[in-house]
Amino acid sequence: MKILLFLDVSSLIQSLNKSKLIAECPDCGDEFPLSKALLFDGRGEFPDKAEEKRKELLKELKERSADLLERQKRATTKSENTAIAVGIGKIVEKILPAHKNFDLVPADCRFLAEPIDMIVFDGVSKNKVDKITFMDVKTGSATLNKHQRQVRDAIEDNNVKWESY
Known part of the structure; x- marks a missing residue:
């Protein structure tokens, strides 16, 4: 009950x-x-003091909602711009060796794509490798990602070796 x-x-x-x-x-x-x-x-009816507080909170809620919408628009725009930049970068890195201002011998370049764009065996086309360059192509304000930085650091620390199987 x-x-x-x-x-x-x-x-x-x-x-x-x-x-x-x-x-x-x-x-x-x-x-x-x-x-x-x-x-x-x-x-x-709300007492005057409570009504003031209610209006204040409603105003704050509207401001926060407007701010959230603006942040959402900026995030979407930034994501779209980043996606476009990455796409353009992937195209550029593939056609770069064919560009007239590319001052390396295309026959010395080996395209990898990941984690770095290419390795240049300077002189291999002339049967005499003088140096090896690990290269990544970036456009705009793009920076190396985590794995690319690790590759760069390993090379700079002379942590590179040769193995034959």
Whole structure:
């Protein structure tokens, strides 16, 4: 058997206003007597102070929503621009050896794509390799990714070896 207890909200508020109960602010954690709180029945008109706070919170909510929409637009635009730049970069790295200003001998270049774009065996086309260059092609403000930096660091640290099988 269920027993439902219906309380008159007005009498509950009056009772809390007369009580010696202590409440804690959810924002700052400070404690205060509940009798000092602005208690009201939210089904009717708000007291002036509560209405001011409600309007302030609504304004803040609108500002945050507008900010969120703007950030979402910027993120989408940035993602699209990055995708386009990556696509262009992948095309450029493939056709770079054929470019008229490419000052390396295309026959000395070996395209890898990942993790770096190519290895240049300077002189291999003349049967005399003078040096080997590990190369990555970047466009715009693109930077090396994690794996490319690791390859660069291993080369700069002379952590490169030759093996025959």
